[in-house]
Amino acid sequence: MTAAKDRLEASVRDCYATWSESYYRDYYGEGAAYPPVHRDIFKNLLAKAGAGNILDAGCGPASLLRELLGTGLDLYGFDLTPQMVVEGRKVLAEAGLPSGRLWEGSVRDPDAYRDPEGRLTGRFDAAICSGVFPHLPEEADAEVAACLREAVRPGGLVAVEARNALFSLFTLNRYSHAFFLHELIRADELQAGLDAEQRETLQKALAGLEDRFRMDLPPVRRGGEGSPGYDEILSRTHNPFILRAVFEDLGLVNVRLLFYHFHCLPPMLETGLGELFRHQSLAMEQPTDWRGHFMASAFIIVGEKP
Ligand SMILES: C[S@@+](CC[C@H](N)C(=O)[O-])C[C@H]1O[C@@H](n2cnc3c(N)ncnc32)[C@H](O)[C@@H]1O
Structure with a gap:
């Protein structure tokens, strides 16, 4: 079990080690294949909850955290990949934040959720985790959701982003x-x-x-510079019905699903439509639209600690 966990985490580090400087540009920059619509969903959630501080578990190069600079939130985060932490610290330092706001750690380690001064340990207003659940084995889902719950105060917000397994019913591949x-x-x-x-x-x-499906699609995303690509390491999707049950079994309340990255047509039909595909898909972005269960490739599941 520990050996398997170590091997998995080593493969994740290998995948992300060479991505630390370009990750933000690739997914949040002007040239991103699709705008980072989840950013505003997170921002709205945190604003509505009246959060004063936040812990981002698996924060990458502070990609979401840097988007929260200037909102008045106290920002904290940790990540498994050292290069991501270095890059994130560089970005936050430019905004005058101390390097101790980011540290190395695995979401599977309960001790990783402690802030260095211990001031907010177990008392964060919100704990978020975006882009990390795909890289967890199934047995770790509940364990990590429990750590996120433990990281926040009563009434605190837990929000996990995941790839939507039900989207496969729309992709025909x-x-x-x-x-x-x-x-x-x-x-x-x-x-x-x-x-x-x-x-x-x-x-x-x-x-x-x-014969009913395009088995050659989508193409496998391979890595570069000797690193494994995103599809060459564990990159699971999650069934929102099952993740909802995980949240509820942990006693989280007011559990809800917010869908994003809608597709107006199955992705294989994007070629030929070009900008029109993106435009029409963006027009569909409505996190509570039931069609998100099938037409959105990702979702955020939110709950509160009673
Ligand atoms: C797709 S990126 C997402 C980065 C950021 N959270 C965002 O949403 O922009 C995934 C990140 O999760 C980190 N990660 C993967 N498994 C992890 C684990 N077990 N513990 C902590 N971080 C992990 C990777 O190092 C990588 O930086």
Whole structure:
């Protein structure tokens, strides 16, 4: 278990080590493939909650934190990848914040949630975690959500961003096939108790399923400079129904889902539409629209500690 955790965390560090300086530009800059719409969702959440301070678990190069400079919030964060912490400190230092506001740590380590002075440990107004859950094994979801809950005061806000597994029902590609086979049909369960002939018939039907999807899409995102790419390390999606149950089982209240990065059509149809695809998709951005369950590739799940 520990060896597996160490191996996984080493692969995540390898993936992100060479990304620290360009990450913000790639995902939040002018040239980003899609505007960082989650930024305003987080900002609104924090403003509505009246938060005075925030802990960003897995903060990367302070990508979200730097967007919160000037809001009056006291900013704190930690990340697994040392190069990300170095870059984040550089950015926050330019705004006059001390380097101690960011530190190295894993979201799977309860001690990582302690601020260096201990002033806010267990008493943060809000704990957020964005872009990190894809890199956690399934068994760590509840463990990390519990750490986030422990990091905040009663009434404090917990917000986790994740990739939406249900979006695969809209993409019609290899992700859809995997979701049909493993999550909906559950082929292994379906085959249990069948005789040889029935199994063969079922196998033939299941083989036909592949023909319904573009199994060559999307292309695998590979790394550079000897680092593994995003799709070459563990990069899970999450089922919002299941993550909601995780939050509720932990006793978080007022649990809600906010969807973002809508797609007006399945992504494989983007070619040819160019800017129109982006324009129409952006027009759909409404975090509480039920269509987000299927047409948005990401969501933020929010809850409060009672
Ligand atoms: C996609 S980036 C997101 C950065 C930032 N939170 C944002 O939303 O812009 C993922 C970050 O999560 C960090 N990360 C992955 N697994 C982690 C873990 N177990 N503990 C802490 N950070 C982790 C990576 O080092 C990387 O900086």
